[in-house]
Amino acid sequence: MKIKSFLKDVGGASRVTKARKAKFDNASGKNEYTDPINALARELHPGKMKVRITKVEEVSPTAKKFTFEAVEGKLPPFQAGNYVSFSFQIGETKTTRAYSICSAPYQARTGEHPFFEVTIRNGRPGQGFVSTYCYENWKEGDIVIADLPYGHFYIEPLRDSKYIVGLAGGSGITPFYAMAQEIAHGTLDADLTILYGSVSKKDIILVKQLTAVSKECKRVKFINVISGEGEKLEKGDEKGFISRELIAKYSLDGNPSNGKTTFFVCGPLPMYNFVAKELAALNVPARRIRMETFGAPKDISKAEGYPVELIDKVFKMTVVRGVQEDVIDARADEPILVALERHGIATQSHCRSGECGYCRCKVLEGTFFVPSVGDGRRAADKRFNYVHACSTYPTSDIKVRIPILDD
Ligand SMILES: Cc1cc2nc3c(=O)[nH]c(=O)nc-3n(C[C@H](O)[C@H](O)[C@H](O)COP(=O)(O)OP(=O)(O)OC[C@H]3O[C@@H](n4cnc5c(N)ncnc54)[C@H](O)[C@@H]3O)c2cc1C
Ligand code: FES
Structure with missing residues (x-):
């Protein structure tokens, strides 16, 4: 039995060899192969x-x-x-x-x-x-x-509930306009209620466009939440901040903790911090919260744990790229990514809020501060002193190794 299958294998191999030889003989001399996976x-x-x-x-x-x-x-x-x-x-x-x-x-x-x-x-x-x-x-x-x-700030039907409440502030309204239009077009299966916090009615971005989508599509609701005193409210507007009462009111069944509503939060850091506390107080399960911050803190001295006495200091930063070393100034109040950019040193970045990891580099010497919001490092990176340059602030003279880029 074994001998028979051995002979079959050997015979099969010789047939393949002939077929391969024929392919070689008929093949084009040009390199026409494109890898379909790479092309995709x-x-x-x-x-x-x-x-x-x-x-x-x-x-x-x-x-x-x-x-x-x-x-x-x-x-x-x-x-x-x-x-x-x-x-x-x-x-x-x-x-x-x-x-x-x-x-x-x-x-x-x-x-x-x-x-x-x-x-x-x-x-x-x-x-x-x-x-x-x-x-x-x-x-x-x-x-x-x-x-x-x-980015990861999108509605994923396998992960998120169909009922979405968007909590937006300032320019954080923009991704919700994309979602609203996709829902209205029928290519995104979700119900979206947007609570958009503004101080004054004149601050509201894309108001005409969002009102039009919500009129056209019943699955999209757009509610302005106005905090400024003396602002004239219109029908459907809410007064104050995006508080826990408002969040509960617009959750499915009026119950934010039952896991039937997914909350998408997008806006400036202070709004993000405020809303995070309100969602925690409402016992919203963590898996039902998606958040995106729009960039680094405006004032790092307000971040918890930041050594404020250093705020005006300017340190020396040694930048290692392969065998090349440059010494530049790095301000204590700016991420090291900004110091590199100010000196025209090419490096990679996308989100600039510590999340994507494109600006990852290694600190070889010196100390630094990373704010807790914006600390997207993996545990292994923390252990081996890798940081995200966009959310790392020098607290002494520092030496970093960054990748070598052409442009
Ligand atoms: C995922 C994501 C989505 C976003 N979507 C939007 C959106 O839809 N709409 C929107 O308006 N914003 C959006 N933002 C915010 C946007 O990326 C910017 O942060 C925002 O426009 C402010 O950028 P800015 O440069 O004007 O201000 P800042 O980022 O506050 O710029 C100041 C920074 O530049 C540095 N700087 C100042 N002068 C110099 C110089 N000469 N050389 C080098 N550095 C200098 C400062 O030190 C400081 O770090 C988004 C952010 C993220 C992360
Ligand atoms: S640019 Fe995304 S983590 Fe720094």
């Missing part, structure tokens, strides 16, 4: 690509919506709630900024002119290094460098 990966994540601004529209007194098309090829598919990372060279500084895609995914896949959109809020006077730059300079016809899609 490139389609889904093309990396940095050129996109053209096709439209600029004011969507509040302080925010503009920008529409983009691909300069070459197709836009990659994305989920409602993903973000795009734009690259900038502003003076000496090479930097990136993340902006949530506020258009619906179907708009980038279909139609004669597939597109995606972002809405950027202008920075306050004297602040807003990149936002002010985009707000004041970006115009129709400009070509910019975008890298998309990134």
Whole structure:
């Protein structure tokens, strides 16, 4: 029996050899092979690509919506709630900024002119290094460098309940506009109630657009929560902050802790901290909370555990790239990523809030502070002194090793 199957195997091998030989003889001399897995990966994540601004529209007194098309090829598919990372060279500084895609995914896949959109809020006077730059300079016809899609802030039917309450503040409304449009189009199966906190009615971004979607689609509800004194409320508006009472009121069955509602939270850090406490007080299960913060803390001295006595210090940072070493200044109140960028040193970044890990580097010497919100390091990274440069602040002279990049 064994001998028979051995002979069969040997015979089979010789047949394969003939077939292979025939293939070799008939094969083209050119290298025409493309790996289908790599080709698909490139389609889904093309990396940095050129996109053209096709439209600029004011969507509040302080925010503009920008529409983009691909300069070459197709836009990659994305989920409602993903973000795009734009690259900038502003003076000496090479930097990136993340902006949530506020258009619906179907708009980038279909139609004669597939597109995606972002809405950027202008920075306050004297602040807003990149936002002010985009707000004041970006115009129709400009070509910019975008890298998309990134992020985990999207509705995943296998993980999240169908009933979603979005808790938004400031420019954190943008991913919810993408979700709302995708639901209205019928390509996302969810019910979305958005509670949008603003101080004043004039701060509300995309108000016309969100009101229109909620009128068109019964599955989307849009509620303004206004905290400023003397503000005139309209029918459906709520007064105050996004408090536990409001969260409970708009949860399914009025019960936020029964696991039937998933809460998506997006906005500036103070709002994020406030809402996190309210959700904890309501005993919302952790698996029903999805959060996205919009960037690093504005004032690191307010972070719990930060050594405030160091705030005005400027340290020396030795930057190691392969065999090259450069010594630059690093301010105690800025992440080391910003110090690198100020000195024109190319490094990778996307979220700039400690979450994605693209800016990971190793601290070889010196001490540093990482705020608890923004500490996305793995346990092994902590053990071996790897940090995320976007959420690491020097507290002494410091030496870091960063990856070598071409651009
Ligand atoms: C996932 C995600 C999605 C987001 N989506 C949106 C959105 O849809 N809409 C929106 O408006 N915002 C969004 N944001 C926020 C956005 O990425 C920016 O943080 C925001 O626009 C403010 O950026 P800014 O540069 O204007 O201000 P900041 O980030 O506050 O810029 C100031 C920073 O630049 C540094 N800086 C100042 N001058 C210089 C210089 N000369 N050289 C180098 N560094 C300097 C400062 O030290 C400081 O660190 C999102 C953020 C994230 C993480
Ligand atoms: S850029 Fe995402 S963790 Fe630093």
